[in-house]
Amino acid sequence: MVVLDPGHGGTDTGARGAGGAVEKDVVLNFARITRAELERQGFRVVMTRNDDSNPSYDERAAIANAHRDAVFVSLHVSSTGAPGNARVYSYRFSMGVPATSASNGLVAWNEAQQPYVDASHRLADILQIELAQRFAGSPALSIAVPVRELRSVAAPAVAIEISSVSVADPNSLTAFAPPLVTAIARGLTIYRPAIPIGAP
């Protein structure tokens, strides 16, 4: 199950460009196109939102956490940077968060991503390699950043950020959809055999 998460929504517009591009709308469009292609290739897909709503971080995570074989992909567009770069992020914990929070093996909701950090980083690297082949100037490998949306996801989870809403013509961002979709589909296909079933 692929959980596609278009960032922001509703009153949370995300990044806004002087040319009129609005992150929440661009990523929703990306997510819809990605969903159609992934389903065509046989993936099961759900979206955390398919309209101009703004689910909370916990509600977004809960959609992924309801499935035992989910992969969470959050989509974002930056407000800065030269248009046409793609970066993938996995979550980064620190300060000695234990692998499990309790002796009974239960993991605290706020630390749900902790057991999946390595799996997420592997997925992020695979996606980054695929994206770098299609978005010139993108980094070769992913980096780990504490992206809030990923923290409570109990599944491999990444955030992809495309640059940027600074384009003069908002419609020009649509041109990034095909290479983005292809990269995500190829990355998930490569990763799929390694998707853990249940807790790792």
Next chain:
Amino acid sequence: MPRNLRIVLAILGAAVLVGLISLHSLNQRVEQFAETKVSDEQARRDLLAQPISTSSDAKVKASIFWAAGADKTTPVEVELDLSSNPTQRAKQVLRALVTDPPTPEQRTLPADATLLGFYILSDGTAIADFSQALASETPSGILSEEIAVNSIVQTLQGNVSSLRRLKILIHGQEVDTLAGHVDLTGFFDLSSPAQPGAAPGSAVSGPAAAGSSANSTSTAAAPQPRR
């Protein structure tokens, strides 16, 4: 023209005149209020941005981490008067980080952001309380927010010893994210030395869950760069 009509017209004319005078006066007062508000905010900013001097200040070469390109921070050596008191020293280097970037391209934090307070708890936890401008004027985006947070964390790591971890507050409040992406609900590790020129994500570590961090040790807290 009948006398009554002349009287009514005269009264109406007087009323219009009084109304116009009142409107003009009201407009002037509104403008005065607006000017006063701007000057108050400017005064607050100026006050908070004042150089911080203490009796223990000594000229030292400080490493301030500003942006180096779109996706990195790098230390720049600047000569600053720094206090031996860790709290004052932290305020001094963070003030320099906000106010003195060598070029606009190297800026990592909004020029309007001010450090409202800086506190160090007995367990080495540092709390940096920034004004709302840090959240509202940092460009929204994963990379831009990460650069902003990294510059704060690395500048503290590079210049103030004895700090273990950092909590960033916005106007006295804990917030979910800096500007919609980077998690500010936990703590940032300050116990590892700043790594010059490191890409975001490898030099500093992300927030830990507030509930579990109290049990962590500084050894466990030390991040291992992923690559």
